[in-house]
Amino acid sequence: MRFSRLRTLIAAGLLAVASTACTTQVTAPPPSPSPVADTHALDRFYEQQLAWGDCAPYATGQQSQDVFRAAGLECARLTVPLDYANPRGATITLGVLRHRALDPANRIGSLVMNPGGPGGSGMEAAARLVPTVVNNAIGLRFDFVGFDPRGVGASRPRVQCLTDAERDAVRDSNPGTSDAAWTGQAADYAGKCVQRTEHGAAMLANMGTRDVVRDLDVLRAALGDAKLSYLGYSYGTQVGYSYAEAFPDRVRALLLDGAIDPAENDPDSLVAQGTGFSRAFGQFATECARHDGCALGRDPAKATTEFQSLVQPLMTAPARTGDSRHLSYRDAITGVVEAMYSSQSWSFLNTGLGLLRAGDGSILLRLADSYYERAADGRYSSLQDAYYAVRCVDNAPVPDPAAVRQRMIDAAPFLGWGRPDQGELDVCAHWPVPSTSQPHQPMTVPAAPPLVISTTGDPVTPYQAGVNLANVFHGGLLTVAGTQHTAFLHGDMCVDVAGLDYLVDGTQPAPGTRCPA
Template identity: 45%
Template sequence: MGTAIAMTVALLAICGCSTSTDGPTGPMPTPPAGLGQFYEQKVNWGSCADFTASGERMPPRAQCARIKVPVDYANPDGPTAQIALSRLRATGNKVGSLLLNPGGPGMSGLSMAALATNTELAASFDRIGFDPRGVGSSIPAITCLTAQEADAERAEPVPDNSPAGIATAEDDNRQYARRCVERTGTDFLAHVGTREVVQDMDVIRAAVGDPKLNYLGYSYGTRLGSAYAEKFPQNVRAMVLDGAVDAAQDPVQESLRQAAGFQGTFNAFAADCAKQPSCPLGSDPNNAVANFRALVAPLEAKPAATTDPRGLSYSDAVTGVQQALYSPTMWPMLNRGLTELRAGRGDTLLELADNYDGRNPDGTYNNIHDAFNAIRCVDDPRITDPAVVGRQDAEYRKAAPFLDDGKGTGNAPLELCAMWPVSNTSTPHRLAIEGLPTLVVVSTTGDPATPYQAGVDLAEQLGARLITYRGDQHTAALVAGVACLDDAVIDYLIRLTLPPAGLTC
């Protein structure tokens, strides 16, 4: 899951109490034909004790519930799924509910209800987190690998791009897809994409009693937001999209832009590390890529020793490094991990990789890895031309040399989605939406996972107001502690006050 998009939200203790009876006003939209039973259902809020499938720690005072949605919106009388919700109630005069999504795809969003604690935002909105269909505590959950199989997959040697190596990698992908079918079912896998999730979001909006949606989405959550705006423009009140996924970008373009983004953040880390006398990548940032490759290359032959009996594989080392590049707050941990690796140990990088892959301390996994694959493969058109895959692999290595293992041959295996058992339900396209209020897009100049230009492009398509944040991290609004940015976002969400044109923080 080396190209997954993710973010982490700190959980804080909060009051969660509310004496306000204020709330959203205005007529509720008429439910789409045949879906009244879902739009008009009551949310039975209660304890979050049984909502722990993702391994997230729920904030105090949070309430949880599940609502029903049709698996297939074209067949509302058919099978149903249950979407897990979390809520922290507004502590003051309530504007409405604020639906939150952290990205992924495949990340649980229940702990997102704790975002922006002790702010005017928390006073004004019921903060609603949710696990998209198939994810975390929603039912059913996408399941492909057992914990033992996931551990084994991570420990596998990196295949070379010889004909035999390509054949082995493609067979592994076919086996993974077969396991997903066996354990999740083809019918459900066909309905886990963005197309369905945005319809679930509209059901959530109605179920919590809001005539219009207020939404804050990060990373892949921006794809959900823009797709919702496209399908339900008349139901949008306010929307902030941070760490943009450009709806017009095809998977190859997105992959290569992301490769360049991670290389740029690696370079920033290396420059920061070089200022320290004991930097494991050396004192000259120009040599950082070569020094990094020298550290991780031996892991292809033998894992580094760890307290955990698994050891640190080459794949896990690279995953751990990528995890730490999402935020400068993790750079000290990355420095420590690379310093350990120089001494022959891999505990810290293994911890980072476990966090990225959703492995819990007891050896179990949440389903972020399987959900990421299933959603991505149904969202994007698959690439089945070996020549295109070979060119993409070569260009990726050039864009991100710190990730280049030197095994490029001009050929590469078809990736998992080429073997996926159901067709994609979305395609890249430019957005042209009529009747949409002005939205806000936040884009970070040094974002490794969703590069800055994607935010610029998405804002242009939506006619949105763009806020630029100068930094080296993935997403920033209400998580980076930047008052210039946070104040503008909160003011917009509460009062619909647009940030100044060209605002840069």
């Protein structure tokens, strides 16, 4: 299970949502990028010509099949080294999707986007955003490009750890508060990732942000752009600022929304995220209490007690959902976490909690399915497996997972022991390959200052993280007032106009700008 997922996706039939990372100053220098003994060996990757064609063969499930049918989309495969330290060795491929600029005479170049995760499909996210961007300057003046990072979605090979049936079983299980139970599940999971992923440990060792950044630079060159224009949400901000650190002179524009603090470590981030979710839950309870029919009652101070009394019975007696599935305690917690990503989903959550009082867990299960990207046919995306594969090499293992779990519980008591995700701590403690990077203050600043968008009530990536990132990179800061995760292209004209002005001509909002104004 994931708690600190850094993702932005548009959940079919539900809402636009997204997710996070971690905090503490690191003084040791980060590991160096993977060395390339023979730089000429990379020429064939940088000089490759992409063969664009129909996107249908790139679909990995029903949702991608549907969005890839949209007019004007074309897809291709980008070839990159499995290991940049051995560029003459094995290769892998990334799926790439684009919608070409509708005003080619005034085309600026490509705008590459990453939706977060880690593990989110950039191809699907870009395809879902096309109906929005065709009506603005992005669609007119940029080729709008999404890619599936290595190991993700349509990229080959994919990281594979659990079968769909095994993932359902994990969600239905109740490890309780036993450290041994969490550890046993984590060790089994990590072992299966090595066994079931093509190239095994070699693939897992080269799944980190360090390697995604190298891939992104190859993609920039293959798209024919001298400099990168980039839109990153949530974990995608980490990809963006890491690219800027590695290739500071190859940046044209970086719009980073829902930012991660580069110097935050994993435990502190998880705890900070718990605090953010707890704050959002309190706001939900307060808003809910103003209305008749609030499933948690009319006293916000009692909301945590009411909620836990409602969901704790699920530990031994899962709720029915109207079909062969049931709602477990784990999934009830996950469903509530999913709803905290945006206040727009709170009414839906209250309905789900009300139904649960009547013994019906169907709506909370839908929310949990959205979080885990489980389709109606029972198939899961690659997001969760890729999430661990990236997080476990981007961060050093935590020496005492149990202590951090307790800090997380203290930060967000409404979540109890079912929260997604305490499991990350244990999985990474058993990960079969070492970390390839660590949180740190960037050592270089891009020539083109980024624009950072940060939301005051973001439950996933705290507002201050965006402030810190903007300061580190001498960039602009756009403050958004609200309780949601990420804001650009979500329908707020104030935010969208500022972002578009920056992407088109580099215009930064005036210092102190807030949306709504």
